[in-house]
Amino acid sequence: MAQKGLGRGLSALFDDGNAESSGASGPELVAVSDLSPSPFQPRQIFDPERLDELAASIRSQGILQPLLVREASEGVKTRYEIIAGERRWRAAQRARLHEVPVIIRPLSNVDAAEIALLENIQREDLSIFEEAEGYRRLITQFGYTQTDVAERVGKSRAHVANSLRLLAMPEALRRMVEDGQLTAGHARALLAVENPIPLARQAVAERWSVRELERAVRQLSSPADLTAGDSSSALPGGASDKDPDLREAEEAATAKLGLSVHIQGSGTKGQVRVSYASLEQLELILSKLSAKG
Numbered sequence: 001m002a003q004k005g006l007g008r009g010l011s012a013l014f015d016d017g018n019a020e021s022s023g024a025s026g027p028e029l030v031a032v033s034d035l036s037p038s039p040f041q042p043r044q045i046f047d048p049e050r051l052d053e054l055a056a057s058i059r060s061q062g063i064l065q066p067l068l069v070r071e072a073s074e075g076v077k078t079r080y081e082i083i084a085g086e087r088r089w090r091a092a093q094r095a096r097l098h099e100v101p102v103i104i105r106p107l108s109n110v111d112a113a114e115i116a117l118l119e120n121i122q123r124e125d126l127s128i129f130e131e132a133e134g135y136r137r138l139i140t141q142f143g144y145t146q147t148d149v150a151e152r153v154g155k156s157r158a159h160v161a162n163s164l165r166l167l168a169m170p171e172a173l174r175r176m177v178e179d180g181q182l183t184a185g186h187a188r189a190l191l192a193v194e195n196p197i198p199l200a201r202q203a204v205a206e207r208w209s210v211r212e213l214e215r216a217v218r219q220l221s222s223p224a225d226l227t228a229g230d231s232s233s234a235l236p237g238g239a240s241d242k243d244p245d246l247r248e249a250e251e252a253a254t255a256k257l258g259l260s261v262h263i264q265g266s267g268t269k270g271q272v273r274v275s276y277a278s279l280e281q282l283e284l285i286l287s288k289l290s291a292k293g
Contacts, residue, residue: 027066029099035069036078037086040113042134043120045127046090054087055094063088066101068119070112080104083112084119110142118153128184129174132163139164139255146251161251165191168260168275173200185210191260192217194275246270257288 067085072078080102082089092100107115117134120126126134138144138152146164150157166187169177173196176182181204189210190196199220203213246263253261253272260275274285 027101027103030069030080030102031099032089032093032097034079035067035082035089035100035102036072036076036080037089038081038083038112038116039073039075040083040109040116040137041086042117042126042130042137043086044130046087051087051091051094054091058088058091058095058097063092063097063100066103068115069102069104070107071104073109081112083107083115110138113137113142114152121153127178128163128166128187129178132166135160135163136167136255136258139252146248146255162188162191164251164255165260167258168254170197172197176200176204183210186213189214189217193220257285259285 065085065088067088068083069080069085070083072081083105085102089100113134117131117138120134121131135146135149135153138149139146144152146160147157149155150160153160166184169187169191173182173187173190177184177187182200186200186203186208190200190213193199199213199216202208203216208216243266246265250261250263253263257274259281262273262275264271264273
């Protein structure tokens with residue numbers, strides 16, 4: 001799929017060679033103490049070993065590409081906030097640099113959120129959960145649809161939808177993925193299971209491949225769900241005859257709640273099922289239902 005949206009815009013923001021003709025200022029040195037992370041940074045975990053490697057490179061070669069920053073927004077205590085380049089800023093501190101090159105641009109909150117997400121996707125893989133949280137932020141805070149998000153980050157709409165579904169995953173299962181016991185493929189296969197933890201633990205203990213786990217999920221789902229006439233929601237993606245509008249509503253509700261939502265029926269009647277895996281998630285559902293307005 002061709003890169004859309006910010007793909008070219010991101011490179012243009014760093015194109016200091018055209019700064020003079022465009023009227024934008026080029027790179028300048030700023031004290032590391034005048035910078036702080038953006039509240040829109042999707043990355044939550046920074047690998048210390050990789051930061052040390054980057055710090056060693058910076059000590060040897062310097063910072064080859066300036067950080068992208070904007071004037072600090074409300075609540076940020078430093079002069080500037082980092083939109084792209086927080087890893088370089090952290091590594092520069094490890095390398096004991098006092099100043100770093102930056103490009104200052106006037107960016108809105110939505111621009112900052114988009115660029116922070118795209119820059120991380122392009123330069124170093126985010127965890128599947130950090131990526132999904134970035135997508136959800138664009139949807140819930142800035143009113144994007146899943147199609148909008150897909151176009152802006154250069155991914156398919158199905159990829160965005162499947163990523164958002166991962167946010168409904170129980171915390172114990174999320175830890176298995178973050179710890180490397182299961183892959184993202186395993187996690188997606190387990191989305192079809194009402195209570196995925198026992199099967200996840202079995203997959204880890206027996207070192208199942210993704211394909212083996214998918215086979216186990218089908219065997220677990222088929223006898224009960226198919227005979228009950230619920231085959232459309234037994235597996236991720238469902239049957240091809242599910243109404244596209246219902247599927248869109250299902251995915252939007254999943255993104256909004258952060259919990260797995262299944263809609264079965266037609267446009268006039270049916271059932272909505274919200275899955276939860278902890279008391280905290282149940283309380284979240286009940287609070288949403290009782291909220292006024």
